[in-house]
Amino acid sequence: MTSHQTTQTMKPATAAKKLGVYLEATPADFQEGVVSRGELNALQTDPPQWLTDLRRDGPHPRPVVAAKLGVSIAGLARGGVTDALTTEQIDALSQELPSWLRRERATQAEVRKEAARIKEKNAEKIAERAGQARRPRS
Template structure:
């Protein structure tokens, strides 16, 4: 696999990984080993960052779009993320509320779809009857 693919799967920021990692193809076996027994550099990177925007968004409880709307386009370290959470700027509170509303709507739509599938399943004649 390409290093970018592996970095995405490991949820790390590729430019912060060791150059050797960035320059080499990784087999599925090597990838599985990285997941099972992460080397120190990977543990440190996951713990301290810098983190890709997907992880920053997840840790702040907002969307990637919410980060972009508020000028956060670069990777952030764990300390920077914690500072934002501690300071709790107005934009963060607003974006977290937006994220909660979006999630609630997605759950409502999924529940409606499940109910519809259940109704349709009850309406279909069974082959066993």
């Protein structure tokens, strides 16, 4: 019995997400085909010019826009940003620093601070339990 190894493929939307690019801005042949795991790896290790340009100039998908602005995706929506933005538009927003962006950045900073506090608290509990497990019982 011989085993046939099938090539793993993914939809263009999945590949675009893994590449961190906005699907609608990719070339038509990328949008209309399927992408194999090997092709995705090749795109990541040796990106063609269109991919390099998209990553540099955009338009960028919302997760990338949110990361570049230092806010959450939900924060973008609360700020009224629902479409993909170019690097130029993101830079302009960073320069303008509208009130919603300042507010969302502050919210994001609080979320990160709380996550760090919880992580530290959990690490202390784990260390405490490990210390109790080593002590002989009387």
